[in-house]
Amino acid sequence: MESASGRVQVWARVRPPIEQDHGPCHAVDCIDKTVRVRNDVDTVERMLAGQAETSPSEPREFAFDGVFGESSAQRDVFMQIGLPVLREALRGINGTILAYGQTGSGKTHSLLHQSAKGEEAGLLPRLVASLFLMISQDVANVYDVEAAAVQVYNEQVDDLLNPDHQNGQGNNLNVRDGGIVTGLNWIRCMKPDEMLEAFTRARANVVYAETKMNKASSRSHAIFQLRISKRERVFEAAKTGQKVECTIARLNVVDLAGSERVKKSGSEGMRFQEATNINRSLLAFGNVVSALAARKSHVPLRDSKLTRILDGSIGGNCRTCLLVCVNSAFEHVGETLNTLEFASRAMRVEVDAKVNTALVEVSAKNLLADLNPEAHEFGKKVMADKKEIEALRKQSAEAAEQAKKEAEKREKAVQEAEGHVKKLQQAAHSQECRPGEALVLRWQLRFSEDLAPGAQLQLRNGQAR
Numbered sequence: 001m002e003s004a005s006g007r008v009q010v011w012a013r014v015r016p017p018i019e020q021d022h023g024p025c026h027a028v029d030c031i032d033k034t035v036r037v038r039n040d041v042d043t044v045e046r047m048l049a050g051q052a053e054t055s056p057s058e059p060r061e062f063a064f065d066g067v068f069g070e071s072s073a074q075r076d077v078f079m080q081i082g083l084p085v086l087r088e089a090l091r092g093i094n095g096t097i098l099a100y101g102q103t104g105s106g107k108t109h110s111l112l113h114q115s116a117k118g119e120e121a122g123l124l125p126r127l128v129a130s131l132f133l134m135i136s137q138d139v140a141n142v143y144d145v146e147a148a149a150v151q152v153y154n155e156q157v158d159d160l161l162n163p164d165h166q167n168g169q170g171n172n173l174n175v176r177d178g179g180i181v182t183g184l185n186w187i188r189c190m191k192p193d194e195m196l197e198a199f200t201r202a203r204a205n206v207v208y209a210e211t212k213m214n215k216a217s218s219r220s221h222a223i224f225q226l227r228i229s230k231r232e233r234v235f236e237a238a239k240t241g242q243k244v245e246c247t248i249a250r251l252n253v254v255d256l257a258g259s260e261r262v263k264k265s266g267s268e269g270m271r272f273q274e275a276t277n278i279n280r281s282l283l284a285f286g287n288v289v290s291a292l293a294a295r296k297s298h299v300p301l302r303d304s305k306l307t308r309i310l311d312g313s314i315g316g317n318c319r320t321c322l323l324v325c326v327n328s329a330f331e332h333v334g335e336t337l338n339t340l341e342f343a344s345r346a347m348r349v350e351v352d353a354k355v356n357t358a359l360v361e362v363s364a365k366n367l368l369a370d371l372n373p374e375a376h377e378f379g380k381k382v383m384a385d386k387k388e389i390e391a392l393r394k395q396s397a398e399a400a401e402q403a404k405k406e407a408e409k410r411e412k413a414v415q416e417a418e419g420h421v422k423k424l425q426q427a428a429h430s431q432e433c434r435p436g437e438a439l440v441l442r443w444q445l446r447f448s449e450d451l452a453p454g455a456q457l458q459l460r461n462g463q464a465r
């Protein structure tokens, strides 16, 4: 069974300064795949607290699989993180992409941003568009794609795609082992627009609110899920009733709510309760990552709804990518260091993701769908192309063999001619050779030049001697 093994892959992204930022920025620098955090703020605080030390603290450095600086483009994030995970999902390997970081650090922007300007689109819309593009180019296989979306809000799991979500339907769902949410609506999508529309609808149901740290702060963890199954297209009616193998992958894009210090975010009342629940579930998530990184026998997955949903999606049989987002402002250095330390720990979580397969029966209905005229024409063309390529490959192998034989023949003739030339040369220059004979031999030698490349050179060398 094929697999993708290794460890959780981690990237860091530094958010550029925005209008709402106060105080000086650029406490964070990106050098190659390393994030360097200047920690002078600590020194200032120590000085103000009356401590004698005045020398600045050493900057801290963290190395990751990749780093996106302040001027990085949304496209780079997708190409490095989203695309490889998508490619693996099309092979049947589960994938999870999580964004983690302090409130206002750019998680939602990186993952979910939708914009009329294509270049500003976040990872999820790009992933959806690429998925359907890849599917449309693969005529030999049939795909089944479904979408679902949930949020964990105040320790409650809500179906964001329930048609009656606004009236409380599909709220407070149960989570079974393996992160399966019972009663969740899965929407079958045939086109990118259908899936984009579904995710836009889901996003509209996520709870956002303004805090001092972020004008539209996610007050819940949002999880967008895709189920992708793939099997070979059937071209012959004879296959009806047979079982064919299909691959099945689950792909999660997780926009975690940001950790926040309520003193800074100014959260009160409802917002305070949300912040407390966010911090508590992030702590549970951190504990799960630490236990997995330390390969502990007990992993506390049941400590929160978030970790229950992520059961099976962090390491193990799931290619897991973590994008940690940080704010470059000096005033947030403490949170930035916490985030980067967490990210370093996550890099120790092992991944051993397998290709997930199942057997499906080719029913008459499947066959009808597979044989729709357009697909059938494509299929026939693919088969014809395959045969033509095979014939061309055979022809070119035969031609190469023939050319090799010809070259060997020529090489042999040249060697014989050169041997002949050498003999004539030796005789022509021989001391015993009489003047008349030498003239004849030289004449023959010149005649042989046409046969053997190099003979002229040898002759000249001979004459010079």
Ligand SMILES: Nc1ncnc2c1ncn2[C@@H]1O[C@H](COP(=O)(O)OP(=O)(O)OP(=O)(O)O)[C@@H](O)[C@H]1O
Pocket (backbone or CB within 6 Å): 014, 015, 016, 018, 101, 102, 103, 104, 105, 106, 107, 108, 109, 110, 214, 216, 217, 218, 219, 256, 257, 258, 259, 325
């Ligand atoms: N790379 C970026 N380039 C430009 N603006 C950005 C970038 N990243 C984030 N922003 C802006 O910063 C603000 C906060 O970003 P965002 O809402 O994505 O943060 P967040 O981490 O999801 O916060 P929260 O946890 O509170 O939901 C938004 O106004 C967003 O447009």
